[in-house]
Amino acid sequence: MGGFANWLDKKLSGPMARLAEQRHLQAVRDGVISALPFIIVGSFFLILAFPPVPEDWLIAEWAANNVTDILIPYRMTMFIMSLYIAFGIGYNLSKSYNLDPLSGAQMATAALLLTITPQVVEGVGYTLPMTPMGGNGLFVTMIVSILAVEILRFCKTKNITIKMPPQVPASVSRSFEALIPVAILIVSISLVTVALGVDLHKLVEKMVAPLVAAGDSYFGVMLPVFLITFFWSFGIHGVSIVGTIARPLWEVYLVENSAAVAEGASTLPHVAPETFFQWFVWIGGAGATLGLIISMLLFAKSKYSKTLGRTSAIPGLFNINEPIIFGAPIVLNPILIVPFIITPLVTASLSYFAVVLGFVTPTFTMPPWTLPAPIGAFLATGGDWNAVLLVLINIAISVIIYTPFFKIYDNKLLEQETNEEQNETVNA
Amino acid sequence: MKVLFVCSGGMSSAIVVEALKKEAAKKGRELEVKAIGTNEVEQEISNGWSVCMVAPQIRHRFDQVKEQAVKVGVPCGQIPPQAYTPMGGPKLLQAMDDILN
Numbered sequence: 250m251g252g253f254a255n256w257l258d259k260k261l262s263g264p265m266a267r268l269a270e271q272r273h274l275q276a277v278r279d280g281v282i283s284a285l286p287f288i289i290v291g292s293f294f295l296i297l298a299f300p301p302v303p304e305d306w307l308i309a310e311w312a313a314n315n316v317t318d319i320l321i322p323y324r325m326t327m328f329i330m331s332l333y334i335a336f337g338i339g340y341n342l343s344k345s346y347n348l349d350p351l352s353g354a355q356m357a358t359a360a361l362l363l364t365i366t367p368q369v370v371e372g373v374g375y376t377l378p379m380t381p382m383g384g385n386g387l388f389v390t391m392i393v394s395i396l397a398v399e400i401l402r403f404c405k406t407k408n409i410t411i412k413m414p415p416q417v418p419a420s421v422s423r424s425f426e427a428l429i430p431v432a433i434l435i436v437s438i439s440l441v442t443v444a445l446g447v448d449l450h451k452l453v454e455k456m457v458a459p460l461v462a463a464g465d466s467y468f469g470v471m472l473p474v475f476l477i478t479f480f481w482s483f484g485i486h487g488v489s490i491v492g493t494i495a496r497p498l499w500e501v502y503l504v505e506n507s508a509a510v511a512e513g514a515s516t517l518p519h520v521a522p523e524t525f526f527q528w529f530v531w532i533g534g535a536g537a538t539l540g541l542i543i544s545m546l547l548f549a550k551s552k553y554s555k556t557l558g559r560t561s562a563i564p565g566l567f568n569i570n571e572p573i574i575f576g577a578p579i580v581l582n583p584i585l586i587v588p589f590i591i592t593p594l595v596t597a598s599l600s601y602f603a604v605v606l607g608f609v610t611p612t613f614t615m616p617p618w619t620l621p622a623p624i625g626a627f628l629a630t631g632g633d634w635n636a637v638l639l640v641l642i643n644i645a646i647s648v649i650i651y652t653p654f655f656k657i658y659d660n661k662l663l664e665q666e667t668n669e670e671q672n673e674t675v676n677a
Numbered sequence: 678m679k680v681l682f683v684c685s686g687g688m689s690s691a692i693v694v695e696a697l698k699k700e701a702a703k704k705g706r707e708l709e710v711k712a713i714g715t716n717e718v719e720q721e722i723s724n725g726w727s728v729c730m731v732a733p734q735i736r737h738r739f740d741q742v743k744e745q746a747v748k749v750g751v752p753c754g755q756i757p758p759q760a761y762t763p764m765g766g767p768k769l770l771q772a773m774d775d776i777l778n
C-alpha cells in the first residue's frame with residue numbers, strides 16, 4: 250500500500266488539490282459559499298408554502314391561499330442567488346489580489362446587472378427580470394465577476410487610475426480610483442450586450458448545457474462520489490476539493506428544482522443537487538461512515554474500537570466524521586478504505602434510481618448540513634416520507650457493507666491489544 | 678497559552694480541541710483553544726495566538742495558512758493525522774510542543 254499510495258498522493262490527489270486552490274476557482278467557491286445562508290433560509294419558505302401535511306389541515310389551506318406572498322422571501326434570496334454570488338466572487342477575488350474588496354464586489358454586481366435587459370411593464374415602469382439572476386445566470390455571473398475584478402486589477406497594476414492628493418479622505422479617493430476601471434467595465438459589457446445585442450445568458454446557457462446534463466447523469470453522480478472518498482482515503486477533505494469544481498453545478502440544480510416547485514410543477518428537472526449527496530449518500534459524513542459507527546457500536550471487541558465508536562457516535566449523527574476518518578483510521582488503511590469507497594457508490598446508485606424512477610422526490614431545499622440525515626432528507630424533499638425510508642435503507646446497506654471489513658480490522662486490533670497486555674504481564 | 682486550530686469549517690477540530698484541553702489539564706497546563714475554519718484565519722490570526730495548528734484534511738491549504746501566520750509571527754504547523762481524533766490528546770500536545778520548539 251505504502252509505495253502506491255504515496256505515488257497516487259504525489260501524482261494525482263496532490264495536483265488536483267492544488268488545482269482546487271487556484272485563485273479564481275477559490276474565489277468562485279467562497280463566493281458561492283457566502284450565499285449559502287440566503288439559500289438555506291430562503292429555501293425554508295418553500296416548505297412553508299407547501300407544508301408537508303394533509304391538504305385539509307388549516308395550515309395547508311392557509312398556505313395554498315397565500316403561496317405568492319409566502320414565497321416573496323424565497324424569491325428575494327434563493328431565487329436570485331447569482332446576485333449574491335456575484336458580490337461574493339467580486340469580494341473574494343479582489344481580496345485575494347489585495348485590491349479594495351468593496352470596489353471589486355460592486356463591480357462584479359454591476360457586471361451581472363449589465364448582462365440583463367430591463368423590461369418596461371405598464372403601470373410599473375422599468376423592471377428587472379429575475380430569472381437571469383437565478384440558477385440560470387450562475388455561469389454568466391462567474392465569468393463577468395472574474396472579468397470585473399481582472400479589469401480592476403489591470404488598471405491598478407498598470408497605474409491607470411485617477412490619483413487624489415493624500416489629504417483627500419480615503420473613502421473619497423477610493424471612489425475616484427475605481428472610476429476608470431468601472432468605466433471600462435460598463436462600456437465593454439454594454440458594448441457586447443446592448444450595442445451588439447448579444448444575449449450572454451442564452452449564449453453561455455448553450456455552452457454549458459452539455460455540462461449541466463452530464464453532472465446530472467448517473468456517471469456525473471458517481472464521479473464526485475468516488476473522488477470525494479478517494480481524496481479522504483489520503484486524509485484530504487474531499488468535499489472541499491471536489492465541491493470547488495462541482496458546487497456551481499449543484500447549486501444550479503437546486504435552484505432550478507426549487508423554482509419548479511415554486512411554479513407548482515409536478516416533476517422536478519434535476520436529480521443531483523448537493524443536497525442529494527448530503528442527505529442520501531454522505532450519511533454521517535463522506536463515505537457514509539454512520540454505517541461504520543453503528544457497526545462499531547454493535548460488534549466492536551477491541552477496547553480501541555469500543556471507545557472510538559462511542560466517542561464518534563454523536564458527531565457522526567450530525568455528519569461530522571473526521572474523528573472516525575482519522576481515528577479508526579480510514580486514512581491509508583487498506584482494509585477500511587474498501588468499504589469506505591464502495592458503500593457510497595452503492596447507496597448513491599440506489600438513491601439515483603429511486604429518484605429517477607419517481608419513488609423519492611428530488612431535493613429542492615437546503616437544510617443545514619449538520620442535521621441528522623433522516624430529518625435533513627425529509628426537509629430537503631419538502632416532506633417526503635419515502636426519502637426518510639431511503640435514508641434508513643441506505644444506513645442499513647452501509648452497516649452491511651462495513652461490518653465484515655470492520656470485523657477483520659477489529660480482530661487485528663484485538664490481537665494487538667492482547668499481545669500488548671501479555672507483554673505487560675510478562676514484563677511485570 | 679492560546680492555541681488556534683484550523684480545519685475546513687471549524688466543526689471537526691472543535692471535537693479535537695477537547696482532547697487537547699483534557700490532556701493539557703492532566704499535565705497541569707492551562708490552554709485556551711479555539712477552532713476556526715480556513716476562511717476565518719485572516720481575521721483571527723492576529724488576535725494574540727501563541728501557536729496555530731492546521732488539521733490534516735486541509736493540508737493542501739497549509740501553505741496559505743502558514744503564510745498568514747508567519748506574517749504576524751505565530752508559529753504554525755500541521756496536526757499529524759494520527760493525532761486528529763478525540764483520543765489523540767497526548768499526540769496533540771506533543772505536536773503542539775514540537776511546533777513551538
